[in-house]
Amino acid sequence: MTPHDIEALARRVIEAATAKGLMLATAESCTGGLVAxxxxxxxxxxxxVDCGFVTYSNAAKSEMLGVPAELIESQGAVSEPVARAMAEGALRRSQAQVSVAATGIAGPGGGSPDKPVGLVHFAAAGPTGVVHHEARFGDIGRERVRQASVDQALRMLAERITAS
Structure with missing residues (x-):
């Protein structure tokens, strides 16, 4: 995927949201605002585009998106339940009807056997519900993990818009 591919995909998301009259929000951790x-x-x-939440710390996930601290404590910030809570929180705390969330381990450090570098959990929420995707990109380098995550997040936004 190239910057041109990301740009083309983002353009398709914006066009689809415009056609359906839907507002968008992002909730990002490991991508640090790259999706927005x-x-x-x-x-x-x-x-x-209504807004983007960059919630890099666990406290920010709780304070800005309403992700329960107990959920982060029990499941870890990089988990399906937290990704879902982030996407749902972005909808509750914005004017958007469709959102996407990404939380993961871009590296080079921070991984573990259970949650290796390159693991990213995504969730997209909209009028038809919340969907989750887990990606294991591997230890391919921080920027490649982040770019692959932007690509996946945009694809999930496009799918949620289509399903709405």
Whole structure:
């Protein structure tokens, strides 16, 4: 995937959201705002992008998105339940109807046998519910994990928009 691929995918997401009159929000941890940046790089995105939450710390996930601290404690920040809670929290705390969340371990450190570098959990929420995706990109380098995560997040947004 190239920057051009990301740009084209972001453009398709913005066009689909515009066509359906849906507002979007992002909830990002390991991507650090890259999904929101890809979306807002598209001319006309201000009509459909409401906001982006960069919740890198566990405290930010709880304070900004309402993810229960107990959930983070019991499941870990990099988990399916936390990704789902982030996506749902982004909807509750914004004017958006569709959201996407990403939480993972981009590396180079921070991994464990159960949660290795390159593990990213995604969730996308919309009127038809929440979907989850787990990706194990491997230890391919921090920037490659982050770029692959942006690609996956945009694809999930597109799917949720289509399903709405």
């Amino acid at each position: 940046a890809a979306l807002t790089g598209v001319p006309g995105s201000s009509a459909v």
